[in-house]
Amino acid sequence: MRFHSCRTLICVLALSALTSLADAAERPNILWIIAEDMGPELGCYGTKGVQTPVIDDLASRGMKFERAYTVTPVCSTSRSSFMTGMYAMTIDAHNHRSHRNGDNPLPDGVKVLTDWLRPAGYYTGNLRKLTDDKQDAKFYKGTGKTDWNFNYDGKPFDTDRWTDLKSHQPFYAQINFSETHRGGAWNTSHQHIDQMADPEEIEIPPYYPNHSVVRAVWAQYLNTVMAVDKKVGFILDLLKRDGLDKNTIVVFMADHGRAMPRSKQWPYESGLHVPLIIYWPENSDLPEPSGYTRGQSTRQMVASIDLSATTLDWAGVEKPAKMQGRILFGKNAEPARDLVFGGRDRGDESLFHIRTVRNDRFRYLKNKNPDTPFLEFNHYKETQYPIVGLLHYLHDRNELTGPPAALTAPTRPAEELYDLENDPWEINNLADDPQYQDIKQKLASRLEQWQDEIDDQGRYPESDEVLEQIARERKRDQEKLKSRPADWFLEHPAIGPYEVHLNR
Numbered sequence: 001m002r003f004h005s006c007r008t009l010i011c012v013l014a015l016s017a018l019t020s021l022a023d024a025a026e027r028p029n030i031l032w033i034i035a036e037d038m039g040p041e042l043g044c045y046g047t048k049g050v051q052t053p054v055i056d057d058l059a060s061r062g063m064k065f066e067r068a069y070t071v072t073p074v075c076s077t078s079r080s081s082f083m084t085g086m087y088a089m090t091i092d093a094h095n096h097r098s099h100r101n102g103d104n105p106l107p108d109g110v111k112v113l114t115d116w117l118r119p120a121g122y123y124t125g126n127l128r129k130l131t132d133d134k135q136d137a138k139f140y141k142g143t144g145k146t147d148w149n150f151n152y153d154g155k156p157f158d159t160d161r162w163t164d165l166k167s168h169q170p171f172y173a174q175i176n177f178s179e180t181h182r183g184g185a186w187n188t189s190h191q192h193i194d195q196m197a198d199p200e201e202i203e204i205p206p207y208y209p210n211h212s213v214v215r216a217v218w219a220q221y222l223n224t225v226m227a228v229d230k231k232v233g234f235i236l237d238l239l240k241r242d243g244l245d246k247n248t249i250v251v252f253m254a255d256h257g258r259a260m261p262r263s264k265q266w267p268y269e270s271g272l273h274v275p276l277i278i279y280w281p282e283n284s285d286l287p288e289p290s291g292y293t294r295g296q297s298t299r300q301m302v303a304s305i306d307l308s309a310t311t312l313d314w315a316g317v318e319k320p321a322k323m324q325g326r327i328l329f330g331k332n333a334e335p336a337r338d339l340v341f342g343g344r345d346r347g348d349e350s351l352f353h354i355r356t357v358r359n360d361r362f363r364y365l366k367n368k369n370p371d372t373p374f375l376e377f378n379h380y381k382e383t384q385y386p387i388v389g390l391l392h393y394l395h396d397r398n399e400l401t402g403p404p405a406a407l408t409a410p411t412r413p414a415e416e417l418y419d420l421e422n423d424p425w426e427i428n429n430l431a432d433d434p435q436y437q438d439i440k441q442k443l444a445s446r447l448e449q450w451q452d453e454i455d456d457q458g459r460y461p462e463s464d465e466v467l468e469q470i471a472r473e474r475k476r477d478q479e480k481l482k483s484r485p486a487d488w489f490l491e492h493p494a495i496g497p498y499e500v501h502l503n504r
Contacts, residue, residue, distance in 0.1 A: 027121075028286050029165070029248040030311055032174035033235060035228050036075065036145065036181040037259035040066075040275040042225065049202035050222040051195065054233040055252060055277065062250070062279030064297045069340045069358075070256045070304045073264055073271030074347055076147045078256045078304065083112050083148060085308030085325040087341075089456045093149035095346040096265070098462070104150045109322040112148075113308055114156050114172065120317045123168035126157040127175040130238065139192055140234050142175040166242045172311065177231050179224040182259050182384040187493040189227035190220065197222035199498055205270070205425050207262060207403040212500040213390045213489060220496030221258060247286060249314060250279040251307060261387050262374075262407065265347040267356045268426050269363065272342050276302060289330035301337045301360070302328065309334075324454065341450050345458045349474040350378045351467075353458055357447045362436075363426065364443035365416040374407050379477040389489030393502075396486070403427045415440070 041047040044056040044064060071081040072088055080086075080093035084106065088094045092104055106112075114124040128144040131137050144160055146152075158168070165171050178185045190196050199215035202222065208214045232252065239245040254274040257263045263270035280288050288294070305325035312319055313327045326334040343355040353368035381388050394400045395408040406427075415431040417440050430436040451459065461467070490500055 026285075027170040027316060028281075028314055029170050029244060030172045030251070030314055031235075031239075031248050032172075032251045032253065032307075032311075033232055034174055034176045035225075035252075035254045035275075036143070036176060036178050037256065037264055038180040038225060038228065038254040038275065039258040039263065039270060039273055041222060041258065042229075042275055044277075045275065047203075047222070049197045049219070050225055052226060052229040054229045054236065055275075058232070058236070058250070058252060058279050059277045059297075060295060061282060062277050062295075063293055065276040065278070065302050066297055066299050067301045067340075068253070068274050068276035068304070069272045069302070069342060070254075070274055071272075071342050072344055073256045073267050073342070074344065075145070075255050076149050077344075079145070079147050080149045082255075082304040082308055083146075084110055085113070085305045085312075085320070085323040086110055087305065087324055087454050087456075088149065089343065089345075089451075089458050090324065090454045091150060092457045094343075094458045095149065095462060096348060097147070098149050098346070098466075099151065100149075102151050106150050106152075107322070109320060111320070112152065112156050113311065116312055116317050116320065117172050117315055118158075120315055121170065122315055123159070123165070123171040124157045125159045125161075125165060125171060125173035127162055127173055128160040130162045130175075130234065132163075140231060143178045145176040145178075162238060166244065169244075169247075170315070172315065175235065176255075177228050179227040179231070180221070180254075180259065182494060185227075186220070186224050186259075187496065189224040190496050192230060193223060193226045196497065197226070205262075207407060207425060207427055208387060209390065209394060209400065209404045211390060211394075211504050212498075213386055213495065216495045216498035216500050217260075217386055219498060220494060221260070223496060246281050246284045248281060249286075250277075250281075251311075252277040252279075253304070253307065259385075261381070261385055261391070265344060265350070265378075265381075267342045267344050267354050267365065269358075269420065269424070270426075271344075272356075274304070276307075289333075291329040291333050299360075301340045301358075303337065303340050306337075339446060339450075341447065343458065346462065346470070348378055348380055349470045349477070350376045351470070352376070355447055355451060355456070355458075357443050357450065358420070359443065361419065361421050362439055362443065363416075363418045363420055364431075364440060364447065366444065366447060367412055367414050367416070370412045370414040372412070373410050374412055377474055377478055379474075379481075382477075382481060384494065386489035386492040386494055389487075389492075393486055393489070415444070417443070 043052045044059040070078045072078045074096045076097050077088040081088045126144050127142045130140045179189045197219040199219040204218050253276050257271040309319050309325035310328045341357050356365040416429050417431040418426040
């Protein structure tokens with residue numbers, strides 16, 4: 001009797017193992033391709049002067065989201081959100097590059113995405129190495145970026161090598177591309193593309209002065225976008241080469257908006273609006289979920305944390321009870337958002353507290369500290385953004401007029417309201433217009449309600465110790481820059497290969 005029982009148990013265990021293997025084979029691989037600091041400046045979104053044939057083609061064969069938004073407009077806070085499916089403001093991860101001294105564990109019931117996926121049999125990767133070819137590897141590589149504002153004990157990813165994926169399926173992997181982030185990859189992106197953007201054939205936001213420096217920086221930004229397009233093509237070729245193209249869902253997105261003044265770190269459309277393309281493999285045994293419409297664009301509003309919940313659902317993992325993201329597709333899909341929320345807090349040494357909400361037409365912003373100027377000192381932007389240098393230069397000579405002049409004003413409005421249908425660049429503030437008081441009050445009330453619902457930790461200041469340290473760093477950095485020439489920005493490598501002149 002004991003022998004038969006043991007044999008029966010072995011058979012059951014073997015059958016269970018085979019069933020698990022079969023289930024794993026039926027589950028999709030999931031690949032997130034994340035561009036750093038990039039708005040929807042792509043051909044498929046209608047941007048002038050940019051050629052992005054790979055991503056445009058992916059959009060034509062996948063599903064393009066026209067209204068996808070990150071929770072915050074800077075990397076560490078945004079990544080803290082979409083890697084947990086939680087608002088950064090809820091988990092005390094809302095101050096940029098905060099809690100680096102080990103004082104902020106994740107709340108109970110909150111984990112990084114990979115820690116929900118691994119128990120379900122998923123192999124995980126944050127890819128750096130894409131190829132063994134030494135020459136190709138200089139360009140075709142990922143950053144491996146995490147940059148979270150919470151403590152993580154352990155190993156959040158299993159690998160950083162592409163070659164490990166094929167033999168470890170199903171997998172969840174992400175790859176981060178840095179070309180659109182200011183730095184060396186930005187400065188050299190034009191060297192990797194076939195045709196550079198023409199500064200005279202592009203459209204610049206009207207809140208910038210129409211100046212050769214602005215046009216050069218914007219053109220170089222479009223060059224970085226085109227370099228990202230080339231790298232996405234390389235990834236899609238690897239999927240096909242390794243026979244992974246028929247069972248891998250591809251998500252193309254950005255961690256937040258473009259690295260430009262009034263964009264990165266600012267919760268306007270320019271800082272929160274990102275590209276989002278979801279590609280479900282064609283001619284696949286994976287059934288397309290309800291709500292997924294191949295080859296179509298959608299104006300459905302989506303928050304980046306929704307991708308966390310949706311990814312778990314694709315993997316067959318039940319959405320955690322505390323997760324604030326919503327499932328987008330399939331039998332477990334949740335109601336579409338009629339509002340998206342966001343905001344910013346301290347960015348480096350710049351102290352701000354802004355919360356925002358948008359519906360299908362209007363964006364409302366509430367500024368807690370309007371006496372802090374837009375160009376409050378920020379060492380990163382003062383050294384990496386030639387346009388910031390140009391704004392200071394023109395302001396000091398009384399040469400700024402119209403919307404650009406608002407960027408150098410000593411204060412900011414306490415409330416802002418923009419009609420995105422008629423004012424997509426958000427330059428005509430309607431907050432004090434009597435005709436729009438009803439919509440302003442409705443959005444303001446809903447924003448306050450949301451802050452209560454998520455227990456917004458940004459309502460409480462950082463410790464005196466942290467603020468004192470920030471003040472010391474700000475003073476030190478300001479001293480370092482005092483001796484710079486007024487026209488330092490003319491030689492900045494972020495301008496790329498273009499010629500610029502002070503006389504425009």
